[in-house]
Amino acid sequence: MNSPMTNCIATGSGPRPTTLTQKIIARAAGRHSVSPGEIVMVKVDLAMMHDSGGPRRVKPLLERLNTRVWDPDRVVVITDHYVPAYDTETQQIQTLTHKWVKEQGINAFYDQQGICHVVLPERGHLHPGMLVVGGDSHSPTGGAFGAYMFGIGATEMAGVLATGETWLQVPETLLIEWQGALTPGVSAKDMMLYVCAKLGMNGAAYQAVQYAGEAVRALSMQERMTLANMTAELGGQAGLIEPAATTAAWLKSAGADIDDFSAWHTDPGAPLMGHHRLNANDLTPQVAAPHSPANAAPVGDYGPESIDVAYIGACTGAKLADLRMAARILKGQRIASNTQLLIAPASVQDQQQAAAEGTLGALLEAEARLLSNSCGICAGYGADRLPEDAVCISSTARNFRGRMGAASSRVFLASPYTVAASAIAGHITDPRPYLPEYRD
Amino acid sequence: MTNPNDSRPPGVRLRAGRAWLLGDDIDTDLLAPGKWMKHPIEIVAAHCLEDVFPEFAKQVRPGDIVVAGERFGIGSSREQAAEALRFLGVQAVLAASYGGIFFRNALNLGLPALTFNQQADIQDGDLITIDPATGAGFNESRGITLQADPLPDFLIDMLKDGGLIPHLEQRFANQH
Numbered sequence: 023m024n025s026p027m028t029n030c031i032a033t034g035s036g037p038r039p040t041t042l043t044q045k046i047i048a049r050a051a052g053r054h055s056v057s058p059g060e061i062v063m064v065k066v067d068l069a070m071m072h073d074s075g076g077p078r079r080v081k082p083l084l085e086r087l088n089t090r091v092w093d094p095d096r097v098v099v100i101t102d103h104y105v106p107a108y109d110t111e112t113q114q115i116q117t118l119t120h121k122w123v124k125e126q127g128i129n130a131f132y133d134q135q136g137i138c139h140v141v142l143p144e145r146g147h148l149h150p151g152m153l154v155v156g157g158d159s160h161s162p163t164g165g166a167f168g169a170y171m172f173g174i175g176a177t178e179m180a181g182v183l184a185t186g187e188t189w190l191q192v193p194e195t196l197l198i199e200w201q202g203a204l205t206p207g208v209s210a211k212d213m214m215l216y217v218c219a220k221l222g223m224n225g226a227a228y229q230a231v232q233y234a235g236e237a238v239r240a241l242s243m244q245e246r247m248t249l250a251n252m253t254a255e256l257g258g259q260a261g262l263i264e265p266a267a268t269t270a271a272w273l274k275s276a277g278a279d280i281d282d283f284s285a286w287h288t289d290p291g292a293p294l295m296g297h298h299r300l301n302a303n304d305l306t307p308q309v310a311a312p313h314s315p316a317n318a319a320p321v322g323d324y325g326p327e328s329i330d331v332a333y334i335g336a337c338t339g340a341k342l343a344d345l346r347m348a349a350r351i352l353k354g355q356r357i358a359s360n361t362q363l364l365i366a367p368a369s370v371q372d373q374q375q376a377a378a379e380g381t382l383g384a385l386l387e388a389e390a391r392l393l394s395n396s397c398g399i400c401a402g403y404g405a406d407r408l409p410e411d412a413v414c415i416s417s418t419a420r421n422f423r424g425r426m427g428a429a430s431s432r433v434f435l436a437s438p439y440t441v442a443a444s445a446i447a448g449h450i451t452d453p454r455p456y457l458p459e460y461r462d
Numbered sequence: 463m464t465n466p467n468d469s470r471p472p473g474v475r476l477r478a479g480r481a482w483l484l485g486d487d488i489d490t491d492l493l494a495p496g497k498w499m500k501h502p503i504e505i506v507a508a509h510c511l512e513d514v515f516p517e518f519a520k521q522v523r524p525g526d527i528v529v530a531g532e533r534f535g536i537g538s539s540r541e542q543a544a545e546a547l548r549f550l551g552v553q554a555v556l557a558a559s560y561g562g563i564f565f566r567n568a569l570n571l572g573l574p575a576l577t578f579n580q581q582a583d584i585q586d587g588d589l590i591t592i593d594p595a596t597g598a599g600f601n602e603s604r605g606i607t608l609q610a611d612p613l614p615d616f617l618i619d620m621l622k623d624g625g626l627i628p629h630l631e632q633r634f635a636n637q638h
Contacts (some may be wrong), residue, residue, distance in 0.1 A: 109501040175566065175567035177626050
């Protein structure tokens, strides 16, 4: 048999080292290899949509093309933006979504089960090496599982649903390597806020970002999702982490078939657009001032800015791992009288687990108010929005002017630890003194 | 004044549009504010940029051209950000850099979005032309030649068809 290896020996050179991104795109393009900068057509393994950018937007376009979804088994629909419906318009959006999913024969429909980026892997839909499109900008979250997942708008989604394919300009890879270990009270969110400040919004220039190093390998699956998720804020098309034992364990628990994914890695010597070596030991809790995630600075640089609303929410900041961080700070504490603490757990499953293990109880005893398992205030689409002049500290990803409410509101971004500690103090504060590790 | 870079035959001259200078970091939440997103595009468009340029949606005229700086359209994948501009009649967007998803959305919707770095050669309200097929343009108010980065050929073909959906309509028609 003529193996690729024989050819390599015959020509006197090994295969050219390539990135994880190149390997996934080459596979999806039906090619042996692809080079950064090339434009290629790729077959889409999975397409995910939510209720805002999904059925209500793609339905008229597919009707115009007089076609149906190319493969209902490769489509996942998750309601998370307009749930629960709160008025006539949002009820109509939900009705349309239900009807369309049925018409198209889509079985993977998760209604009011949580935020799409969290529900998708939770239900075992993501595997390493897949090429996935999502109708939402935080779609790079899927890269935590070693998939190439990127966000697209509704017209492009309609094109994918009609043809099963789309185009990509093969990106370069920006490698962000975290050595060392995070110290207690510092999390994946702090890593990403730090990188946003260092590289700037769009610092990744719509290329692929890969997160590596021992501090990344030490992260839990949901913490890895936080890294990949905020690739959107760096302006990367996708943000990947090589699959390993942590990934395998998660996939097994989510009921996914585990393929051999040893092929899905970046070769030593693969071409990189940049390589940042950072040290997790030195990282401190970060806070990003209004109105950009790139305004991040160590929490100690902030004065005691008074907080009206502390928000633990969104795909970025309200997964089970995030709720646990908040609970570690809030257990046995009460929030300040000038502050409300709002918590919107990212999925029903995460909330159930949080309830079963006592995490949710610790949050509620501290007088947190529980909101629905949806995008909620982070998207700014719903009934709950920040009022005029409100000052908010939030575990979400994006603090653009007017996004979460009134144009006069101001949002600071931080980790669940820092949001929880600030809710107790009533002002922006360092979470570490609230942790037992620092009290002794 | 005519555009010396416009090589088209007389009669199909590029149409000059008024330039709207919007600066850096115009994100999708500003272009398509969240609280209006549940509504049809005509309502979303009426509130386009209301938090930063309250006069924009009222005063923009068909054929006008948006000239922005860095990171135009960063943020959400909501394509109403590009669709609102198209609905208001914006002829093209010229920006130094884009949010990647916005860039794809604009072209998919048939709204030319070109990478452009001569912001210093344009004042707010200048009459300018731009040829999406070549990136060649002209500031008629100041007599300055403009050049945006050309788009890849396959994207120009899609733009000429009017965007992705008309492009696919043609492809599907040719298959039958």
